[in-house]
Amino acid sequence: MTRLIVVRLFFGALTLWAVSLVVFAATQALPGDAAQLILGRDATPERLEALRDQLDLHKPVAVQYAQWLQGIVQGDLGTSFSNRQPVSEYLASPVQNSMTLMGLSALVATPIALFVGAFSALRRDRGFDHSASMGTLVLASVPEFVVGILLILLLGPGGLDLFPSVYAREGGPEQWVLPVLTLSLAVAPPIVRMMRATMIEVLESEYVQQARLKGVSERVVLWRHAAPNAIGPVAQVVALQLAWLAGGVVAIEFLFNFPGVGKVLMDAIEDRDVPLIQAVVLLIAGIYILVNLIADVVGLAANPKVRVANR
Amino acid sequence: MTERPEPTGADEPTGEETVLRVDGLTVIGRPSDVEIISGVSVTVNRGEILGLVGESGSGKTTLGLSLLRHLKRATEITDGRVWVGERELASLNERQVRELRGRAVAYIPQSPASALNPALRLGTQLTEAVHDTDATPGQVTERVSEVLREVALPDDPAFLRRYPHQLSGGQQQRVAIAMAFVGRPDLIVLDEPTTGLDVTTQAHVLGTIRSMTREYGTAGVYISHDMAVVADLADDIAVMYRGELVEHGRADEVLSNPRHEYTRRLLMAVPLLRTSGHEDPPERDEEPLLRISGLSAGYGRTRVLEGIDLSVSPGECVALLGESGSGKTTLSRSVVGLHHQFSGEMSFDGQALATNSYRRTAEQRRRIQYVFQNPYEALNPRKRVRDQILGPYRHLAGRPANADSVVAQALERAALPASYGERFPEQLSGGERQRVCIARAVATRPDLLVCDEITSALDVSVQAEIVKLLRSLQDDGMALLFVTHNIALVSNIADRVAILNGGEIVEYGPVGQVMSTPEHEYTRALIADTPDFELSFPGAPERPGMESEDRVTDG
Numbered sequence: 001m002t003r004l005i006v007v008r009l010f011f012g013a014l015t016l017w018a019v020s021l022v023v024f025a026a027t028q029a030l031p032g033d034a035a036q037l038i039l040g041r042d043a044t045p046e047r048l049e050a051l052r053d054q055l056d057l058h059k060p061v062a063v064q065y066a067q068w069l070q071g072i073v074q075g076d077l078g079t080s081f082s083n084r085q086p087v088s089e090y091l092a093s094p095v096q097n098s099m100t101l102m103g104l105s106a107l108v109a110t111p112i113a114l115f116v117g118a119f120s121a122l123r124r125d126r127g128f129d130h131s132a133s134m135g136t137l138v139l140a141s142v143p144e145f146v147v148g149i150l151l152i153l154l155l156g157p158g159g160l161d162l163f164p165s166v167y168a169r170e171g172g173p174e175q176w177v178l179p180v181l182t183l184s185l186a187v188a189p190p191i192v193r194m195m196r197a198t199m200i201e202v203l204e205s206e207y208v209q210q211a212r213l214k215g216v217s218e219r220v221v222l223w224r225h226a227a228p229n230a231i232g233p234v235a236q237v238v239a240l241q242l243a244w245l246a247g248g249v250v251a252i253e254f255l256f257n258f259p260g261v262g263k264v265l266m267d268a269i270e271d272r273d274v275p276l277i278q279a280v281v282l283l284i285a286g287i288y289i290l291v292n293l294i295a296d297v298v299g300l301a302a303n304p305k306v307r308v309a310n311r
Numbered sequence: 312m313t314e315r316p317e318p319t320g321a322d323e324p325t326g327e328e329t330v331l332r333v334d335g336l337t338v339i340g341r342p343s344d345v346e347i348i349s350g351v352s353v354t355v356n357r358g359e360i361l362g363l364v365g366e367s368g369s370g371k372t373t374l375g376l377s378l379l380r381h382l383k384r385a386t387e388i389t390d391g392r393v394w395v396g397e398r399e400l401a402s403l404n405e406r407q408v409r410e411l412r413g414r415a416v417a418y419i420p421q422s423p424a425s426a427l428n429p430a431l432r433l434g435t436q437l438t439e440a441v442h443d444t445d446a447t448p449g450q451v452t453e454r455v456s457e458v459l460r461e462v463a464l465p466d467d468p469a470f471l472r473r474y475p476h477q478l479s480g481g482q483q484q485r486v487a488i489a490m491a492f493v494g495r496p497d498l499i500v501l502d503e504p505t506t507g508l509d510v511t512t513q514a515h516v517l518g519t520i521r522s523m524t525r526e527y528g529t530a531g532v533y534i535s536h537d538m539a540v541v542a543d544l545a546d547d548i549a550v551m552y553r554g555e556l557v558e559h560g561r562a563d564e565v566l567s568n569p570r571h572e573y574t575r576r577l578l579m580a581v582p583l584l585r586t587s588g589h590e591d592p593p594e595r596d597e598e599p600l601l602r603i604s605g606l607s608a609g610y611g612r613t614r615v616l617e618g619i620d621l622s623v624s625p626g627e628c629v630a631l632l633g634e635s636g637s638g639k640t641t642l643s644r645s646v647v648g649l650h651h652q653f654s655g656e657m658s659f660d661g662q663a664l665a666t667n668s669y670r671r672t673a674e675q676r677r678r679i680q681y682v683f684q685n686p687y688e689a690l691n692p693r694k695r696v697r698d699q700i701l702g703p704y705r706h707l708a709g710r711p712a713n714a715d716s717v718v719a720q721a722l723e724r725a726a727l728p729a730s731y732g733e734r735f736p737e738q739l740s741g742g743e744r745q746r747v748c749i750a751r752a753v754a755t756r757p758d759l760l761v762c763d764e765i766t767s768a769l770d771v772s773v774q775a776e777i778v779k780l781l782r783s784l785q786d787d788g789m790a791l792l793f794v795t796h797n798i799a800l801v802s803n804i805a806d807r808v809a810i811l812n813g814g815e816i817v818e819y820g821p822v823g824q825v826m827s828t829p830e831h832e833y834t835r836a837l838i839a840d841t842p843d844f845e846l847s848f849p850g851a852p853e854r855p856g857m858e859s860e861d862r863v864t865d866g
Contacts, residue, residue: 210426213379214440214490215413224439228430304430304474 001300001307008296012289019285020072024065027274037272038081072282078275082268087279091264095283098260101179102245109184110191110238117195118230121203122222132196136189144186145251151178151185152255167258179256183249187241194237198230205229232299239295246287330497330530331355331378336391338373338382347373347386348554355498355547360524360531362545362562364538364577366770367741370554371534375500378532379416380408396497414442417491421503423483427475433486434471440493458489461526462519480635481512485519492523499524501533505540509634509796514840517544536770539581539799542566542844550574569848580775582799584843589823592627592806598661599624600759600790601646601679606655608641615641616814619655623759628781628791630801630822632837633811640684642811643761643794647681660758677707680752684764686744690736696722696747697732704754721754722747724787726780742773746780753784760784761792766800778804798837802826810834 035051052058077087120129156165163177202208203226211225250262261280268276300306332354338347348370355361365371378393380400393400395415403411420426428436437455456466462485475483484504491499505513521544524531535541541548548565550558557571569575599622606619615638623629633639644650648668657664665671683689690699697718704717711717719729725746736744745765752760766774782804785791793805801808808825810818818831829835
């Protein structure tokens with residue numbers, strides 16, 4: 001199994017490299033060059049020329065790419081154009097915020113979604129199954145910011161006034177509740193539906209029938225016999241959903257005024273802050289790859305054939 | 312028509328020696344309300360085995376599962392009662408049903424490969440079947456080891472840490488048997504537990520089941536479509552036909568004096584092992600149709616076949632006999648060019664055959680046709696029978712002048728009416744599907760038909776019809792390469808037989824010689840392990856090769 005993980009790690013690195021190529025190519029394709037972008041429209045030709053020298057823009061594209069890549073590998077993400085701060089410093093706080101938001105949402109949404117899905121499968125075609133199916137369909141078809149607005153109206157200051165609807169730097173932990181809740185509701189439906197479908201398939205299998213005929217309790221049937229066989233496929237969907245969270249949930253961050261990566265990316269695009277955009281895109285791609293890698297490993301670990309054969 | 316025990320009043324529990332009593336059980340399917348089993352009554356005593364025989368769809372599995380009060384989706388018991396010991400199953404609540412299963416009644420599934428949980432270690436699956444709540448973990452482990460020793464499996468911790476996929480098919484089935492016996496049940500339901508096992512393994516498993524029921528005094532219900540196995544094992548036999556119990560009695564009585572027409576048919580369908588009375592195949596001077604010499608084949612670095620020499624003459628049936636994993640399917644796939652990784656010489660009608668079917672001429676491909684093992688997977692479910700037959704015909708023999716007559720002739724050779732051409736595969740039974748597969752193969756008028764285990768997915772009674780069909784094709788001059796693991800079939804159909812073991816041909820010769828004086832010990836073991844019984848009822852067809860004084864002639 002170690003070998004399989006190493007192979008997947010290698011392909012993950014390869015994908016990341018491909019992303020870096022695309023990102024670099026895209027910035028090359030922008031009208032004007034970095035010097036123009038930094039100095040703006042009114043810059044004098046002399047100053048532009050001086051800055052181009054400073055930024056090595058006269059060197060061949062390949063050399064520029066190599067220098068840029070070398071910097072990234074060494075942890076130097078460049079300097080932001082708009083605020084002249086190193087990108088890594090500037091990004092530290094939003095990344096931390098976004099990762100916390102993502103982690104909390106994952107911790108809330110995944111277990112509940114798995115449980116609801118498994119229980120729906122067990123109660124197939126009964127009341128709970130039908131309402132869960134309806135509920136997830138409605139949630140999946142409504143954009144997440146609408147869910148957020150509804151939650152604010154219901155639980156925020158305008159409604160029951162339980163939680164603040166806007167994130168403030170000095171606020172307490174209760175200000176996390178609404179963003180986390182909104183995101184959890186947004187990522188949960190596909191996980192619920194996938195878990196339900198996989199569990200139904202597993203519950204129909206002969207080994208589950210055999211476990212029931214052996215006289216073990218329904219709880220053991222569900223969690224010992226059925227669940228381990230459902231983990232593999234479901235992990236893939238969980239990974240896709242969590243990776244989507246990392247992709248900067250701009251609308252949600254905007255709605256709650258949450259200082260996360262999505263908001264930074266939005267501002268960076270507005271300011272044409274190329275190093276910042278590059279860094280954020282690479283970061284998001286990295287998280288995508290990492291989360292999917294974890295899902296692959298979970299899927300492999302859930303399969304005893306793989307686990308035992310390559311020990 | 313049947314020998315049903317008289318019900319002695321609906322509320323009376325069963326006697327001390329009677330472990331199971333089923334009284335007028337009726338199960339219907341929803342929403343069609345069709346009766347799956349209707350009014351079935353049987354009893355089984357302690358230490359005895361009831362053989363429950365019938366074809367697929369006769370309701371025998373439904374009956375078997377209802378003894379554990381398990382009903383498949385959309386089925387319902389509408390009438391009748393089941394007693395296991397003192398318990399009447401319909402009166403139990405959910406918790407009591409759970410306490411019944413594994414303790415009073417245990418179940419051994421048809422296919423242990425899919426009935427053992429792939430994600431759980433054997434130890435976990437075995438220990439959870441020990442329901443004794445008072446037992447200490449040490450006692451539980453001791454009990455598990457004891458049962459494992461009884462089914463002749465290793466009982467060391469390393470074995471218990473294994474996963475099901477690390478065992479062979481026979482070992483898996485013995486684990487399933489151990490799992491059923493570990494809770495010391497009063498009644499055990501065995502649902503075709505040897506289907507899919509080769510004869511040697513089957514003999515081991517049947518021996519284990521027999522000694523375990525005797526030792527524990529467990530009553531058994533053995534579900535099967537194969538009379539030969541049941542005759543070997545059961546004390547009582549009950550025959551089911553279309554949901555009804557058509558015959559029920561002591562095994563020797565049913566076998567020697569079957570009362571129902573259907574029972575006779577089942578008995579006569581069993582291919583009997585013929586060990587003598589074969590005519591020697593005529594000496595053939597002409598060039599054989601197919602000649603294989605020094606063939607070796609494998610997958611990647613794994614060698615499967617080594618040094619195979621084989622020939623098939625025109626109009627001859629050569630059987631390729633071997634157990635699962637012996638390489639017989641690889642050999643037959645090499646002959647038709649579906650498996651390319653082989654070396655050695657192969658010639659057909661004097662011309663060398665390319666390894667890859669793409670590099671063979673259309674004429675060579677037309678003259679060698681293949682029939683697959685599983686008719687349920689070999690037909691495209693979206694195409695009519697007509698198009699399934701015409702597809703390869705158009706490809707190999709060109710556009711037919713009269714398509715209807717091509718289809719009609721092909722179907723006729725497979726003993727099907729021409730009207731079947733308009734049907735879809737789902738409208739056909741298993742036997743009819745296999746006939747369509749044969750019709751598709753013979754439509755191009757091949758000279759050699761390669762049949763890869765074509766009867767193993769079918770009921771015994773259907774097998775007999777397919778064999779009859781093959782024999783008539785052979786009479787028309789077609790050569791057959793008949794691949795199988797069933798030695799009794801071979802003794803009835805083949806002219807010559809090649810016995811494959813571990814990728815090598817260990818014995819090769821005229822079928823009469825191999826059956827009567829087997830030289831290799833593997834062949835002798837195969838013959839010894841094949842369940843066999845005598846057809847002794849009045850009016851049974853003369854069994855060729857059996858001395859007349861051996862036959863019981865009563866009535």
